[in-house]
Structure formats: C-alpha cells, structure tokens
Amino acid sequence: MAPHISLVLAPKDEVSGRLSTQIKTRQRVRDLAEVYTHDREVNAMLDLIPNMFPAAAAGADIKFLEPACGSGNFLVGILRRKLAHITWKRIGAIGRYEHRMLRALASVYGVDICTDNVAEARERMLDVVREHYYGDANSIEPTEGFIAAARTILGTNILCADMLGAASTTEVIDYRVGRDGTFTRVWSMLDDSASNHEADLFDPEPEPKADEVPVHYSDLARRPRPTRLLKLDEARRA
Ligand SMILES: C[S@@+](CC[C@H](N)C(=O)[O-])C[C@H]1O[C@@H](n2cnc3c(N)ncnc32)[C@H](O)[C@@H]1O
Numbered sequence: 001m002a003p004h005i006s007l008v009l010a011p012k013d014e015v016s017g018r019l020s021t022q023i024k025t026r027q028r029v030r031d032l033a034e035v036y037t038h039d040r041e042v043n044a045m046l047d048l049i050p051n052m053f054p055a056a057a058a059g060a061d062i063k064f065l066e067p068a069c070g071s072g073n074f075l076v077g078i079l080r081r082k083l084a085h086i087t088w089k090r091i092g093a094i095g096r097y098e099h100r101m102l103r104a105l106a107s108v109y110g111v112d113i114c115t116d117n118v119a120e121a122r123e124r125m126l127d128v129v130r131e132h133y134y135g136d137a138n139s140i141e142p143t144e145g146f147i148a149a150a151r152t153i154l155g156t157n158i159l160c161a162d163m164l165g166a167a168s169t170t171e172v173i174d175y176r177v178g179r180d181g182t183f184t185r186v187w188s189m190l191d192d193s194a195s196n197h198e199a200d201l202f203d204p205e206p207e208p209k210a211d212e213v214p215v216h217y218s219d220l221a222r223r224p225r226p227t228r229l230l231k232l233d234e235a236r237r238a
Contacts, residue, residue: 145218
C-alpha cells in the first residue's frame with residue numbers, strides 16, 4: 001500500500017443507551033463483536049484529526065483504512081469531510097470536479113468480514129457522493145462514466161476479507177492521481193509486510209502490477225486489468 005495511511009480504530013465500548021440502533025442481532029454481537037459506532041462518536045473522533053482534512057486539492061488524496069468497517073459509519077464520515085472541500089463554485093469544470101471527487105473516494109479504504117456489511121458500506125458511500133453532487137452542483141448532471149467509476153472504485157476499495165487471517169492475500173488497488181482526469185493503478189496486497197524480505201537472485205519478486213498507461217476515470221469500469229503500452233510492431237498491427 002502507499003504510505004500515509006491513517007488507521008481508524010473503532011472504540012470497543014459503546015454507551016449502553018444507544019445500543020439499539022447500533023446492533024443487528026445479538027448473535028452477530030457474539031460472533032463478530034458487531035456493535036456499530038454512533039454518528040456522534042464518529043464525528044467526535046474525526047474532530048480530533050482536523051489536519052487530515054485540509055482544503056487544498058492534495059487533501060483529497062490523504063488515505064484512510066478502516067480495518068473492520070461494518071456498514072461504513074467511519075467511512076461515510078471521512079468521505080463527507082473530504083467532499084466538503086470540493087465545490088462546483090471553486091472548480092467549475094465538470095471533468096476536474098468529478099476527478100476531484102473520485103480522488104477523495106479512492107483514498108478511503110474499508111474491510112469487513114461480512115458481505116452484507118460491505119454491500120451496505122459501498123451503497124452508503126455512493127449515496128454520499130450523489131448527495132454531495134446534487135446538493136452542491138445543482139442542475140449539473142453527473143456523467144455516466146463518473147457513476148461507473150465511483151462504483152468501480154468502491155468495488156476495489158471496500159473489501160470483504162478477514163483482516164486478521166487474509167490481509168496478505170487480499171488484493172487492493174492504490175489509485176495514483178494523474179493529469180487530465182486520469183489515474184495510474186498499482187495493485188498490491190492489503191498487508192505486504194511478509195514480502196519485504198531480502199531480494200533473492202534465484203527467486204526474484206514479480207514486478208508489482210501497475211498500469212503502464214494512465215486511465216481516464218470514465219474508462220475505469222471498462223478497464224479492470226492493468227493497461228499495457230503497445231510495442232511498435234503491436235501498434236502497427238492494431
Ligand atoms: C465493533 S463492529 C465496528 C463496525 C464499525 N467500525 C463501526 O464503528 O461502526 C466490528 C466489525 O468488525 C467486523 N469483523 C469482525 N472480525 C473481522 C475480521 N477478522 N476481519 C474484518 N472484519 C471483521 C464485523 O463484521 C463488524 O462489522
């Protein structure tokens with residue numbers, strides 16, 4: 001993973017009076033320690049790290065990982081704070097506006113062991129993106145490529161995995177920001193610390209998977225695999 005990842009830890013204890021909206025079933029509490037964090041606590045915790053949400057464009061790229069994200073309470077709180085700085089009034093060009101929002105989305109990662117939590121977290125994040133777009137840019141309609149790109153990013157950033165047992169075999173994408181609405185994707189494992197051993201001449205590490213050609217955001221959904229530069233003879237044949 002790229003550096004500068006902030007790890008958000010969920011508090012272990014909840015205020016008992018608020019538990020009713022914070023659990024799905026007693027069985028899930030027993031099996032998964034699944035007690036969701038209330039909005040108030042999410043916001044109070046995020047208020048402690050205001051410098052992680054700077055207004056400058058590069059602020060959109062500061063990365064967060066929620067390793068037991070549940071239905072996404074922290075993820076949506078983080079995303080809302082990032083999007084608050086991205087306004088049509090300041091940007092005023094649809095390509096740059098959508099790219100900036102996708103940068104914010106692509107910098108937020110979540111993992112949960114339950115598929116229903118992951119599906120819910122992805123939908124809630126997409127709702128936050130839509131709400132921001134319609135609330136901020138009024139009559140401007142999102143492009144088709146934008147919504148498809150947002151779904152694609154959510155599919156690769158909000159992952160169903162066992163963070164304790166499978167982080168070293170769970171693939172994740174780092175969306176590196178390029179010019180003119182592009183990203184260069186780099187694939188790695190959620191936890192690649194096990195592969196950081198000394199280089200072995202006889203068993204070299206494979207090259208990390210990455211795009212050779214940056215991908216415009218409107219093409220992200222259509223191009224899920226790493227892009228390759230065409231060699232001259234391939235280009236002639238194409
Ligand atoms: C206490 S809840 C917290 C949910 C969320 N962070 C919040 O604050 O609302 C713990 C979550 O961890 C998930 N979980 C439990 N074991 C896990 C594991 N090994 N890997 C990933 N997620 C796990 C559960 O499904 C549950 O959603």
